[in-house]
Structure formats: C-alpha cells, structure tokens
Amino acid sequence: MTNPTSPATPGSAALPGSDSATARTSPGAAGRPLAVVTGASSGIGAATARQLAAVGYEVVCAARRSDRVEALAAEIGGRAVTCDVSDAADVARLADVVGDRLDVLVNNAGGALGLAPAAQTDVADWRGMFESNVVGTLQVTQALLPALVASGAGTIVNVGSIAGRTVYEGGSGYTAAKHAVAVLTETLRLELVDQPVRVTEVAPGMVRTEEFSLTRFGGDQERADKVYEGVKEPLVAEDVAEAVVWMVQRPAHVNIDLLVIKPRAQAAAHKVHRES
Numbered sequence: 001m002t003n004p005t006s007p008a009t010p011g012s013a014a015l016p017g018s019d020s021a022t023a024r025t026s027p028g029a030a031g032r033p034l035a036v037v038t039g040a041s042s043g044i045g046a047a048t049a050r051q052l053a054a055v056g057y058e059v060v061c062a063a064r065r066s067d068r069v070e071a072l073a074a075e076i077g078g079r080a081v082t083c084d085v086s087d088a089a090d091v092a093r094l095a096d097v098v099g100d101r102l103d104v105l106v107n108n109a110g111g112a113l114g115l116a117p118a119a120q121t122d123v124a125d126w127r128g129m130f131e132s133n134v135v136g137t138l139q140v141t142q143a144l145l146p147a148l149v150a151s152g153a154g155t156i157v158n159v160g161s162i163a164g165r166t167v168y169e170g171g172s173g174y175t176a177a178k179h180a181v182a183v184l185t186e187t188l189r190l191e192l193v194d195q196p197v198r199v200t201e202v203a204p205g206m207v208r209t210e211e212f213s214l215t216r217f218g219g220d221q222e223r224a225d226k227v228y229e230g231v232k233e234p235l236v237a238e239d240v241a242e243a244v245v246w247m248v249q250r251p252a253h254v255n256i257d258l259l260v261i262k263p264r265a266q267a268a269a270h271k272v273h274r275e276s
Contacts, residue, residue, distance in 0.1 A: 032056055032057060032058040033056065033057050033058070033103040033104070034057065034058050034059075034060065034098070034101065034102050034103050034104070035049075035052045035057040035058070035059045035060070035102075035103060035104035035105070035106065035248075036059070036060045036062060036094070036098060036102060036104070036105050036106065036140075036144060037049045037052070037059055037060070037061060037062065037106045037108055038062045038063065038083065038085050038106065038107055038108050038109035038136070038140055039062075039063055039085075039108040039109030039110065039111075039159075040059075040061035040062055040063045040069055040072060040108070041061075041063035041064070041065040041068035041069050041072070042063075042068065042209065042210060042211050043207075043209035043210065043211055043212060043237045044108055044159060044204070044207065044209065044237045044240045044241060045061075045063065045106070045108040045109070046061075046068075046072055046237070047236075047237035047238045047240070047241035048106055048108065048237075048240070048241040048244050048245070049061050049072060049076060049078065050072075050075075050076055050241070051238070051241045051242060051244075051245045052104070052106075052244075052245060052248075053076035053077065053078060055245060055249070057103070057104065058077070058078055058079070059073075059076060059078040059079075060078060060079045060080075060081055060094070060097060060098060061073045061076075061078050061079065061080050061081070062080075062081045062082075062083040062085075062094055062109075063082070063083065063109070064082065064083065064084045065082075066080070066082040069081070069082065079097065081093065081094050081097050084136075085107075085109045085132060085135075085136030085137070085139060085140050086131035086132055086135055086136045086139070088139060091136075091139045091140055091143050092143060094140070094143065094144075095143040095144055095147070098144060098147055099147065100146070100147055100150055101147050101150045101151050102144055102147035102148050102150075102151055102154060103148075103151050103153075103154060103155070104154070104155045104156075104157070104248050105140070105141065105144050105148060105154070105155070105156045105157070106157045106159065106244060107136075107137040107140055107141065107156065107157070107158045107159060108159040109132055109133075109136050109137075109140075110129070110132045110133035110136065110137070110159070110177070110181075111129070111132060111133070111212060111215050111216070112129065112171075112173075112174040112212065112215070112216040113125035113128050113129055113173065113174075113215070113216060114173065114216065114217075114218075115170040115171065115216065115217070116170060117169070117170060117172075118172040118173075121172060121173055125173055126173040126176070126177075129173050129174055129176075129177040130176075130177050130180070133177040133178065133180070133181055134177055134180045134181060134184065137158060137181055137184060138184060141156060141188065145197070148197050149195050149196060149197055151196070152196050153196050153197075153198075153252040154196065154197040154198070155197070155198045155200065155247075155248045156185075156188070156197060156198065156199045156200065157200050157201070157202060157244050157247060157248060158181055158184070158185045158199075158200070158201045158202075159201075159202055159204070159240075159244075160178050160181045160182050160185065160201045160202065160203040161174075161178040161181075161203055161204060161205075162203050162204070162205045162260060162262065162268075162269050163175045163178040163179075163269060164178030164179050164180075164181055164182035164201075164203055165179075165182065165203065165260070166268065166269050166270075167269075168269045168270045169270075171269075174216075181201070182201060182203075185199055185200075185201045189255075189257065196252075198252075198255045198256075199255070200247050200255060200256045200257060200258070200259070201257070201258050201259070202240060202243055202244055202247065202258075202259045202261065203258060203259065203260045203261070204235060204240045204261050204262070205235065205260070205261065205262030205263060205266045205269070206227075206228070206231065206234045206235060206262065206263055206265075206266050206272065207234065207235040207236065207237060207239070207240060208228050208231075208234040208235065208236055209236070209237050213225075213227045213228075229274065230274030230275050230276065231263070231265050231266075231272060231273070231274055231275075232265060232275055233263055233264070233265065234263050234265070234266075235261065235262070235263045239261065240261060243259055243261050247259060
C-alpha cells in the first residue's frame with residue numbers, strides 16, 4: 001500500500017462528480033492514492049474522509065445524501081457518489097466510479113435503530129440495521145475487492161463497534177449486526193490471506209457525533225442527549241478517524257486486525273463513569 005505522509009495540495013480543485021468520464025480514473029488526481037469512505041455524509045465517515053485527504057489521498061465520498069457528500073468532496077478535492085450501500089445498483093455505480101485500482105476502502109456506513117428489548121423490538125429496525133451494517137459492507141467489499149487487489153497492497157477498514165464484542169440490554173439488533181461485521185471481517189482475513197489486501201476492523205466505544213444517537217431514537221434529541229449525559233469526554237468522530245488513518249498508514253506487511261478505541265470514562269459498553 002502507498003503510505004502518503006504529506007498533506008494534500010492546498011486549494012486543490014474539486015473533481016467532477018460520478019457522471020463525468022474524467023472521474024473514472026484511478027489512482028486519483030495527480031497520482032494520489034485513492035480511498036473510498038462509505039457513510040461519508042456525517043460523523044466518523046466525514047471525519048475520516050477529511051483526514052485521509054489531509055495525508056494525501058483522493059477520497060471518493062459515498063453516502064445517500066447527495067448534498068452533503070457533494071459539499072464534502074468539494075471541500076477536500078475528492079469525488080462524490082450518491083450511494084445506498086444496501087442497493088446493489090448504487091454499489092455497482094460506485095465501483096464504476098472507482099475504476100480498476102483502489103488503495104483503501106473504509107466501510108463505515110451503518111448505524112443503530114431503536115433500543116427496545118428483543119421481545120418487543122421492531123423487526124423492521126433489525127432488517128434496516130442488517131442491510132446497512134452487514135449486507136452493505138459485504139456488497140461494497142465484493143464490488144471493490146478486484147480494485148483493491150489490483151493496487152498490490154489494498155486495505156479494508158471495517159468500522160465495527162465494541163457492540164460487536166459484547167452485548168447489552170436493548171441492543172440485541174445492533175449488537176447482532178456488529179457481531180456479524182466482526183465475523184465477516186475475520187472470515188475475509190482468512191479467505192484473502194494469499195491476496196495483497198489487509199483486512200482490519202476499528203471498534204469504537206462511545207462516540208458523540210451529531211447523528212448516531214439521534215437516528216437511533218428516531219429524532220428524539222432529549223433522549224439522544226441523555227446517552228452522553230455526565231460523560232466528561234466521550235470520543236468524537238475525529239478520534240476514530242485518526243485511528244483509521246494510523247491503521248492504513250502502517251507498513252504494508254503490518255495488519256492491525258482489530259483496534260478497540262473507547263473514551264477513558266468507558267470501561268465497557270455498560271460501564272460508563274458519569275459525573276453528577
């Protein structure tokens with residue numbers, strides 16, 4: 001894998017969108033290594049796209065909300081692709097935009113829906129979480145794997161969660177989905193051991209972003225705020241993004257199988273120090 005260490009050229013112009021033929025070349029503009037970040041419209045995805053661009057990558061920013069990814073791509077000199085990772089046609093279009101060579105794939109799209117006990121949980125929420133977190137990760141990986149192999153040293157970073165290593169009451173659907181992401185990651189690593197592709201996972205704990213808990217609770221801001229109430233310093237999106245950049249910048253023979261990152265105030269998913 002190319003390990004860029006110098007920042008991207010300041011003021012670089014935004015590249016054409018996904019409908020432009022000139023946007024279909026890879027590696028990226030001016031010979032920069034190419035990265036794809038899914039779920040790039042906010043939170044960890046947006047922070048990761050910015051930090052990868054800052055260390056020299058051209059970034060394909062993929063998410064469902066066109067306006068947001070277009071603004072982000074313009075900001076960092078990348079490309080925007082409107083993409084629902086659970087939609088096979090969208091994923092195929094993403095692969096077409098990427099082209100035949102890719103250095104880094106960050107599978108970040110996903111999220112949590114609801115916090116009801118398993119006996120009362122909405123099955124539609126489970127389907128939504130599995131489609132975005134698991135099926136989406138699988139589809140994007142399948143579509144972009146040939147380009148990662150063609151790079152000669154590709155890296156896949158799956159954004160999991162500590163919920164993929166433990167369980168908590170009310171979290172059955174999300175923990176099941178993130179356990180599936182963890183198992184998918186480990187299986188891919190076994191199956192691709194003879195290929196020039198590293199398969200890694202970053203598993204964050206409590207991260208305060210503008211949308212994760214708000215989405216989980218259907219837009220209930222008061223309930224979302226209570227998740228972080230009394231926690232002096234939860235992680236923020238930039239903390240996780242820095243970890244991702246560190247992982248992909250290791251020498252090509254070094255594989256960070258799993259990086260668990262939590263705030264100091266969180267000992268486990270269910271054990272958080274809250275100040276009164």
